[in-house]
Amino acid sequence: MIDLIALLGLLAFSAASLLVGARLLGLARHTRGLPERLLGLSLMLAGGIGTMVGIAPAFLPGLDPRVAYATYQLSSILCHVGYALLPYFVLRVFRPRTTWAMGLFLLSLAFLAIGAVGLAVTLPLGQSIHHPGDEGRIWQLASLMGRFIGNAWAGIESLGYYVLLRRRLALGFVDRETTNRFFYWGVCTIAGSVVWLNMATEMLIPAVAANVAAARMVSALLGIVSACSLSVAFFPGARRSEETLGAEAPKGTSHRG
Amino acid sequence: MAEGEAFTIVAEELERATNLDRLQARGTLRIALKAAGLNPKQLRMKELRGVIERLLPGELLVRGIDDTEAVVARLLAVLPRNDDPIEDESPLAVFRRLGSRT
Numbered sequence: 001m002i003d004l005i006a007l008l009g010l011l012a013f014s015a016a017s018l019l020v021g022a023r024l025l026g027l028a029r030h031t032r033g034l035p036e037r038l039l040g041l042s043l044m045l046a047g048g049i050g051t052m053v054g055i056a057p058a059f060l061p062g063l064d065p066r067v068a069y070a071t072y073q074l075s076s077i078l079c080h081v082g083y084a085l086l087p088y089f090v091l092r093v094f095r096p097r098t099t100w101a102m103g104l105f106l107l108s109l110a111f112l113a114i115g116a117v118g119l120a121v122t123l124p125l126g127q128s129i130h131h132p133g134d135e136g137r138i139w140q141l142a143s144l145m146g147r148f149i150g151n152a153w154a155g156i157e158s159l160g161y162y163v164l165l166r167r168r169l170a171l172g173f174v175d176r177e178t179t180n181r182f183f184y185w186g187v188c189t190i191a192g193s194v195v196w197l198n199m200a201t202e203m204l205i206p207a208v209a210a211n212v213a214a215a216r217m218v219s220a221l222l223g224i225v226s227a228c229s230l231s232v233a234f235f236p237g238a239r240r241s242e243e244t245l246g247a248e249a250p251k252g253t254s255h256r257g
Numbered sequence: 258m259a260e261g262e263a264f265t266i267v268a269e270e271l272e273r274a275t276n277l278d279r280l281q282a283r284g285t286l287r288i289a290l291k292a293a294g295l296n297p298k299q300l301r302m303k304e305l306r307g308v309i310e311r312l313l314p315g316e317l318l319v320r321g322i323d324d325t326e327a328v329v330a331r332l333l334a335v336l337p338r339n340d341d342p343i344e345d346e347s348p349l350a351v352f353r354r355l356g357s358r359t
Contacts, residue, residue, distance in 0.1 A: 024355065027354070027355070027357070031354060033351070033354060035346070035351045035354075035355070036351075036354065036355055039355070092346075093346070093348050093351050094348055096346070157348075161348055161349075163294070164294035164295075165294060165349070166294070167292065167293050167294030168293060168294045168295065168304070171293050171304075171307050171308070171311060171312075172307070173293070173295075173303070173304050173307060174349065175353075177356060178349065178352055178353045178356065181352050181355065181356050182348075182352060185352075233356075234355055234356060235356075236356050236357065236358050
């Protein structure tokens with residue numbers, strides 16, 4: 001039962017990432033904007049294709065171990081490229097000219113690169129990349145740290161901006177839908193960061209490792225929260241009017257939330 | 258208009274229109290902008306106009322300046338009439354675009 005819920009959470013997040021990622025990449029074709037391309041690719045590669053490819057061998061018991069090995073390696077490359085694009089998006093959009101932000105991005109990138117290369121080199125034939133043995137533990141932790149930095153940073157920036165926009169919203173300087181987009185994306189990325197933290201504590205703390213079912217349930221629920229908030233954030237509201245696309249919307253014209 | 262230029266223009270006019278010194282005038286304006294969630298370096302004319310009309314009078318009254326209407330009129334007069342377009346790559350502009358249909 002726990003495994004089923006865990007799978008449901010993972011599939012929900014993966015499907016939402018694919019759909020939103022495809023939408024943003026489609027948008028990028030029209031706008032030629034780099035931010036939508038970065039976020040779209042990040043979602044498609046990490047949450048969407050990479051995750052789907054990574055869980056496929058678990059559903060194919062008769063799969064040749066060499067094919068499974070290649071599949072895990074491919075999934076890891078796709079996921080890590082996607083993970084790295086997230087902090088780059090945050091840097092580019094929220095802190096393009098800030099030195100400490102560049103440092104944080106490079107730190108996240110370093111953890112991801114070290115983790116990805118370490119996992120690729122130490123993965124033995126016949127073992128899942130998601131549950132590395134003793135040799136792969138340290139690399140998995142490095143990778144999780146890189147993912148955590150990217151997600152937590154995105155969440156903090158987005159929720160911080162949401163707080164600022166709430167004040168502007170009260171004065172009619174911004175529309176409610178865009179304001180709420182920062183909130184939902186903040187929730188989505190913070191939920192993701194807690195998933196990575198949860199996975200790391202499962203590896204580091206024996207008491208948590210002893211209660212795998214609870215840890216997986218938490219991750220599954222966070223996956224569902226993340227999927228829902230991601231979808232709400234980046235699919236245009238059905239009742240959205242052209243007026244709300246402008247810089248300001250009169251008070252009382254809110255469409256959501 | 259250069260980054261922060263609109264803020265400086267209004268702060269200087271506020272200093273001339275009241276008995277506030279340079280530091281007080283800039284501080285008063287900063288408090289009003291902060292209450293609106295705005296950054297003095299990334300202001301749009303429309304937003305600055307809104308803050309002057311709706312939030313600044315309260316801040317001026319607190320500082321013992323009663324003739325707020327006249328002060329507001331002077332400040333609005335020094336602002337350019339046409340609005341400057343929002344910076345294309347600001348977080349607000351990017352997130353607005355990310356939710357658009359095309």
